[in-house]
Each structure stands twice: as C-alpha cells, then as structure tokens.
Amino acid sequence: MAHAVAEQPQAHMGLPLHNGKLAMWLFLVTEIMFFTALIGTYLLLRHSVGATPALEVKLVKGDDQKEHPAVEHPGEPGRYEPVAKEWPRPVDVHLEEWIGAGNTFVLICSSVTVVLAHWALLRRNVRQAVLFVAVTLVLGAVFLAVKAYEYNSKYQHSVLPGYVGDRLLTSDRLEGPTGQQYKDRVRQQMLDALQPVRAELAAEGKTDPTVDDLVHRAEEKYGSETTLHRIAAVLGRMDEKTEGGYRPALSPAEVGAEVMHILHEAEEAREAPPRLSPYIPYGNMWASCYFIMTGFHAFHVLGGLVVFAGILVFAARGRLTPQHDWLLENTGLYWHFVDIVWIFLFPLLYLV
Amino acid sequence: MADTHDGHAESGHHGPKVQTYLVIGAALAGFTAVSFVVNYAVSHYGLSSTAGFWIILTVAVVKATLVVLYFMHLIWDWRKVLFMIIPALILGAMWWIVMTPDIVLAWDRERKADPFAAAPVESGALPPQHP
Numbered sequence: 001m002a003h004a005v006a007e008q009p010q011a012h013m014g015l016p017l018h019n020g021k022l023a024m025w026l027f028l029v030t031e032i033m034f035f036t037a038l039i040g041t042y043l044l045l046r047h048s049v050g051a052t053p054a055l056e057v058k059l060v061k062g063d064d065q066k067e068h069p070a071v072e073h074p075g076e077p078g079r080y081e082p083v084a085k086e087w088p089r090p091v092d093v094h095l096e097e098w099i100g101a102g103n104t105f106v107l108i109c110s111s112v113t114v115v116l117a118h119w120a121l122l123r124r125n126v127r128q129a130v131l132f133v134a135v136t137l138v139l140g141a142v143f144l145a146v147k148a149y150e151y152n153s154k155y156q157h158s159v160l161p162g163y164v165g166d167r168l169l170t171s172d173r174l175e176g177p178t179g180q181q182y183k184d185r186v187r188q189q190m191l192d193a194l195q196p197v198r199a200e201l202a203a204e205g206k207t208d209p210t211v212d213d214l215v216h217r218a219e220e221k222y223g224s225e226t227t228l229h230r231i232a233a234v235l236g237r238m239d240e241k242t243e244g245g246y247r248p249a250l251s252p253a254e255v256g257a258e259v260m261h262i263l264h265e266a267e268e269a270r271e272a273p274p275r276l277s278p279y280i281p282y283g284n285m286w287a288s289c290y291f292i293m294t295g296f297h298a299f300h301v302l303g304g305l306v307v308f309a310g311i312l313v314f315a316a317r318g319r320l321t322p323q324h325d326w327l328l329e330n331t332g333l334y335w336h337f338v339d340i341v342w343i344f345l346f347p348l349l350y351l352v
Numbered sequence: 353m354a355d356t357h358d359g360h361a362e363s364g365h366h367g368p369k370v371q372t373y374l375v376i377g378a379a380l381a382g383f384t385a386v387s388f389v390v391n392y393a394v395s396h397y398g399l400s401s402t403a404g405f406w407i408i409l410t411v412a413v414v415k416a417t418l419v420v421l422y423f424m425h426l427i428w429d430w431r432k433v434l435f436m437i438i439p440a441l442i443l444g445a446m447w448w449i450v451m452t453p454d455i456v457l458a459w460d461r462e463r464k465a466d467p468f469a470a471a472p473v474e475s476g477a478l479p480p481q482h483p
Contacts, residue, residue: 017432017433022433025433029437029440030440032444033440033443033444036448037444037447040444040448040451044452044455048455048459097391101384105384108377108380108384111377112373112374112376112380112423116370116373119373329425332423332424336419336424337424339419343415344416347411351388351390352401352404352408352409
C-alpha cells in the first residue's frame with residue numbers, strides 16, 4: 001500500500017458501496033416483494049367484493065311494519081331489508097382513523113430522529129446520536145403500544161378472523177353451513193352471556209332452565225331495555241317454537257341483524273360490548289387482511305426496536321464511535337422501509 | 353475483507369444539512385394531515401370517494417418517495433443500488449399482472465357455481481319469505 005505517492009483511484013472490484021449497505025438494500029428488496037405480495041393480495045380481495053350479488057338483511061327502524069310485516073321485533077317496530085354486501089368501512093370494524101393517523105405521525109417522527117442520529121454520528125457527536133436512537137426506540141414502542149390497544153379493541157368486539165359472521169343468508173331454505181355454524185356459535189355466546197341469570201336460576205334449584213325462563217328472569221331482573229334482556233329475547237326466538245303456535249326459527253341473517261342491533265345499543269349505552277360474533281359482511285376477510293398486514297408490519301417494527309436496543313447497549317459499553325456511522329445508516333435504512341410500508345398500509349386500511 | 357469503511361467518503365457527499373431532514377419530516381407530517389382531512393371530507397363533506405382515493409394514494413406515494421429519496425439517501429445512492437431495486441419492482445408488478453387472469457377466472461367460476469348466490473335485488477324488495 002503506497003502512501004507516499006499521490007493516491008490514484010484504484011480499480012475496485014465489485015460495487016461502489018459498503019458490503020453492509022449492499023446487504024441491507026438486498027434485504028429491503030426482498031421485503032419490498034414480501035409486502036407487495038401481502039398488499040397486492042389485499043387490494044385484489046378488496047376489489048373482488050361486489051362481484052357476487054347476494055342477499056343479506058339489515059334491521060331498519062321504521063314504521064312500515066304494517067306494509068311489510070315480515071318479522072316481529074321485540075318491542076320495536078322495524079323491518080329487514082336486503083342490502084348488497086360491501087367491504088366493511090372502518091366504522092363497521094371499530095377502526096378509528098385518527099388513531100391510525102396518530103400512529104403514522106409517530107412513525108414519521110421516529111424516521112426523522114433515526115436520520116438525525118446518523119447525521120449526529122457523522123458529525124462525531126456520539127452523545128447526541130445515542131439520544132436520537134433512544135428517542136427513536138421510544139417512538140417505536142409508542143407505535144407498538146397503540147397497535148396493541150387497537151388489537152385489543154378488535155378482540156373486545158370479536159372482530160377476529162373466523163369469529164365474524166359473514167356468509168349468512170335470509171331463508172332457511174337457502175341456509176348454508178356457515179349460517180348454521182354462526183347461529184350455533186351465537187347461541188352458545190348468548191347462553192354464556194346469560195350466565196348471571198342462569199346462576200341465579202340454578203341457585204333456586206332450576207339447574208336446566210328453558211329459554212323462556214331465562215327471558216322472563218332477565219326481564220324481571222334487568223328490565224326490558226338492557227343488553228341481557230335483548231340477548232335473552234333473541235335467544236328465545238332463535239329456534240323454532242312449536243308449542244303454543246308455530247313460530248319459525250330466525251334465519252342466520254336475521255340473527256346477525258339482531259346481534260348487530262344488540263351491539264349497537266350496547267355501544268350507545270357506553271357499555272362494554274357483549275361477547276357476540278358480529279355480523280359484518282366480508283368481516284372475516286377484512287380481519288384476516290388487517291391482522292396479517294399490520295401483524296407482519298408490527299413484527300418488523302419490533303425487530304427494528306431490538307436492533308435499536310442493541311445499539312444503545314453497545315453505546316452504554318462505550319463502544320459506539322463515529323466510525324460506526326454505517327451501523328446507524330443501515331439500521332436507518334431498515335427503519336425507513338418499515339415507515340414506508342406503514343405509509344402505504346395506513347391509507348389502504350384506514351382511509352380509502 | 354477487502355472492503356474498508358471510511359464513513360461517507362464513497363458516496364461523494366457529506367450528507368444533507370439537518371434542516372433538510374427537519375423540513376422533509378415536517379412535510380411528511382403535513383401530508384399525513386392532508387390525507388386525514390381529505391378522508392374526513394369524503395365522509396362528511398361529500399367529496400367524491402374516487403377523488404378522495406386518488407388524492408390519498410398520491411399523497412402516500414409522495415410521502416414514500418420523500419422518505420426513499422432523502423431519508424434513505426437514494427437521491428445520492430440511486431446509481432449504486434438501482435440494479436437491485438428495479439428488478440424487484442418489475443417482479444412485483446409482474447406478479448400482480450400474472451396472477452390477475454387466474455384470479456378473475458376463479459371468481460367467475462365461483463360465482464357461477466355458487467348455489468347460494470342470488471339474483472340482484474332492487475332496494476325495498478323483501479327477501480324470500482319463509483314457506
């Protein structure tokens with residue numbers, strides 16, 4: 001290696017960038033393809049909605065009950081009208097746009113701080129760089145905390161893949177297997193929700209109460225405008241009644257409409273939502289897409305946070321020097337990519 | 353390893369000023385607010401959802417471009433990494449295009465075979481009644 005002579009640019013083999021940066025870009029390229037696959041699938045699934053016209057029912061309040069006395073509703077006039085199934089709107093799945101926007105802002109700030117950390121290290125200010133990395137870590141953790149809050153909200157409202165009723169049909173003649181499964185699931189959920197009433201009846205010696213017993217006790221104890229009474233009333237109508245005059249069973253779609261009414265009323269009363277599978281057309285597909293995309297994204301965020309924590313540990317041992325700017329640059333590249341994925345996920349899931 | 357690290361010398365620049373980063377960061381936050389407001393306008397002020405969709409998507413692309421160009425330094429490093437990124441984008445687009453005929457034909461087959469699919473219903477009509 002000649003140092004005494006003026007340096008001639010040497011002929012380099014290979015690419016004009018560091019191995020680490022090359023490797024990181026190569027990795028990011030594979031991640032681009034990974035997320036393109038997920039997001040692309042979501043877009044295709046979403047735009048396939050509406051290709052199959054189908055009948056579903058929605059409970060509407062109104063006083064056309066006289067004209068269309070299709071179904072009686074306990075205590076409240078109304079009728080069921082068919083609606084075309086559509087992809088769920090954010091409000092249908094308890095998704096709040098402003099939380100997503102806030103999370104986007106948090107991640108953008110963390111991108112700024114990570115690039116400032118690199119900039120600080122380039123200017124040989126290790127302390128400032130470490131401070132910026134710590135702020136990035138905190139902001140990333142805030143993002144994950146908000147995500148956890150959102151996931152919990154989905155769990156509370158039972159908007160989980162496989163737990164949403166969505167392929168329900170209006171007539172017992174056309175009833176498909178998913179509709180019957182939905183009814184069975186809701187029936188069990190309603191029995192579970194009525195546990196306090198059942199416990200009371202059991203204490204009085206009625207260990208195997210009929211549904212009518214449950215309805216009457218729920219009405220006596222809780223009054224007729226409460227969630228438990230509504231649940232009991234729907235449970236009472238869910239199956240065919242042959243004694244005292246024939247009454248047909250509620251169809252799965254009608255059960256779905258009733259469940260949504262119960263959930264809506266509970267939300268209006270600001271109660272915790274009862275654990276009933278909601279009826280949301282395409283809800284299972286929405287939930288699958290949502291959890292897969294945001295879940296993988298959150299996993300990537302977590303990976304980035306682990307690296308930032310590692311950098312902080314490294315710095316705490318006094319081993320981070322201005323020579324390590326490549327470390328911050330490459331970690332920053334990864335973090336910016338995670339930010340870009342969220343920049344696309346946010347509008348696609350929350351806004352449009 | 354033949355590769356030696358000498359900071360930023362190879363990229364031929366000393367990095368942008370901190371003001372650039374802060375301005376870009378503020379722009380990103382501003383664009384996020386724009387897309388949020390446009391979404392609100394679509395749902396509450398009657399802005400057409402197609403216009404809203406295109407504005408929001410454009411804003412997302414602009415934000416991603418700013419992050420990629422400035423935060424990820426591509427505006428300086430592009431010539432060194434384009435050989436990796438361009439094929440990935442082409443492959444990504446190709447994947448979509450190649451899958452689409454199969455997917456659309458499968459939907460069509462499904463729709464024809466679905467015994468529970470009903471004819472389109474005009475609004476106000478009742479579903480089939482119980483026998």
